[in-house]
Amino acid sequence: MFFKIIDKESIVDLYAGLAAEYDEVTGPKTSPKDPRYVKFGKIRDASQLRLDYKTSIVPPKKYFLAADERLMRYDRTTGEVYDTEPPLQTRALIGVHPCDINAILMLDDIFLNEFEDPYYKVYRENTFIVGVSCMPSPTCTCNSFGADEVHRGFDLFLSDLGDRWFVSVRSVKAAAIVDRYLDAREVTADDTRAFQERTKRFKKALPKRMDLDQLPLLYDAKYDYPLWEDIGKDCLSCGACSVVCPCCYCFDVRDTLSADGRVGKRHRVWDSCLASEFAEVAHNHNFRPKAADRVRYRFYHKFVGNFTRNGKMLCVGCGRCTTACKAFIDPQRIVKALESEDTPASAGTRKGGGAQ
Numbered sequence: 001m002f003f004k005i006i007d008k009e010s011i012v013d014l015y016a017g018l019a020a021e022y023d024e025v026t027g028p029k030t031s032p033k034d035p036r037y038v039k040f041g042k043i044r045d046a047s048q049l050r051l052d053y054k055t056s057i058v059p060p061k062k063y064f065l066a067a068d069e070r071l072m073r074y075d076r077t078t079g080e081v082y083d084t085e086p087p088l089q090t091r092a093l094i095g096v097h098p099c100d101i102n103a104i105l106m107l108d109d110i111f112l113n114e115f116e117d118p119y120y121k122v123y124r125e126n127t128f129i130v131g132v133s134c135m136p137s138p139t140c141t142c143n144s145f146g147a148d149e150v151h152r153g154f155d156l157f158l159s160d161l162g163d164r165w166f167v168s169v170r171s172v173k174a175a176a177i178v179d180r181y182l183d184a185r186e187v188t189a190d191d192t193r194a195f196q197e198r199t200k201r202f203k204k205a206l207p208k209r210m211d212l213d214q215l216p217l218l219y220d221a222k223y224d225y226p227l228w229e230d231i232g233k234d235c236l237s238c239g240a241c242s243v244v245c246p247c248c249y250c251f252d253v254r255d256t257l258s259a260d261g262r263v264g265k266r267h268r269v270w271d272s273c274l275a276s277e278f279a280e281v282a283h284n285h286n287f288r289p290k291a292a293d294r295v296r297y298r299f300y301h302k303f304v305g306n307f308t309r310n311g312k313m314l315c316v317g318c319g320r321c322t323t324a325c326k327a328f329i330d331p332q333r334i335v336k337a338l339e340s341e342d343t344p345a346s347a348g349t350r351k352g353g354g355a356q
């Protein structure tokens with residue numbers, strides 16, 4: 001990795017370079033439905049980019065694991081199967097926060113290292129990632145999960161130094177983009193100082209780090225605590241927390257047939273372990289019939305199951321689930337409640353917030 005400095009305005013040149021080299025450029029922009037929110041979408045002009053955003057509604061994982069991915073089409077009358085390959089489109093994804101890049105690295109573990117998913121692999125290999133520094137919002141706990149910093153998983157990373165960007169160049173592709181399209185200069189001692197000060201400001205703005213060392217043990221020890229029943233009463237089983245989570249990766253595979261049943265398509269769609277039918281099997285048996293079972297399962301999977309498997313908790317502390325939950329169910333409060341000696345039954349919920 002090497003470092004360069006570019007002017008703030010050079011983002012226009014970076015956009016132009018990526019637009020010339022890639023089929024599509026995507027990044028954070030103001031939601032057309034509600035200007036208070038930022039969402040990742042197609043960028044047609046550099047002026048659309050909102051690189052100073054707090055948190056996007058849906059994480060950029062949608063570019064690697066689509067919410068609805070066609071796997072194939074078929075004709076039942078001829079037995080023919082077609083369109084089995086993922087579309088080969090190259091993409092530049094600009095403006096990804098450290099927590100979301102860390103979440104993509106977790107998805108890499110699942111979809112590249114543990115099992116090789118051909119769709120995920122094609123999207124990952126054909127996406128150029130530009131990370132961007134951020135400042136924490138009140139719901140962020142990234143530092144508790146070690147996701148406030150990122151050292152790999154991107155091609156280029158832009159740290160905001162006010163009137164200029166401190167550019168970390170991670171890949172050969174990124175070096176070529178810098179060389180071809182950017183008027184970059186060498187880093188001076190002044191730039192290094194400014195970078196260190198920015199990092200200090202960011203770390204100071206983060207919340208107190210939670211001590212999660214005992215968490216997997218606590219989940220096991222308090223598996224039957226009344227806390228879960230209490231949270232279950234509030235949970236609406238809407239699945240919004242999974243939809244917005246950059247680390248959730250469950251999916252369902254479905255077939256959709258034409259009205260006459262002759263042709264159809266097989267596709268995979270995001271699923272949520274909070275949905276009541278998620279653990280339903282034949283004969284109407286449901287392994288997790290109550291909302292309380294499902295909420296506990298979700299947190300157990302994130303903080304114990306995955307941790308036991310590869311030493312990582314399936315959370316980067318982005319805070320999206322806290323904001324999205326209309327029942328005010330907040331993982332931070334659950335962690336604190338489990339850590340407290342008496343674990344009060346109402347500790348998992350909070351008053352206010354939840355707006356999106």
Ligand code: SF4
Nearest residue numbers: 235236238239241325
């Ligand atoms: S967003 Fe809240 S209410 Fe909806 S499923 Fe998740 S925990 Fe339950």
Ligand code: SF4
Nearest residue numbers: 245315316318319321
């Ligand atoms: S569980 Fe919540 S805080 Fe953690 S990564 Fe998922 S959405 Fe973000």
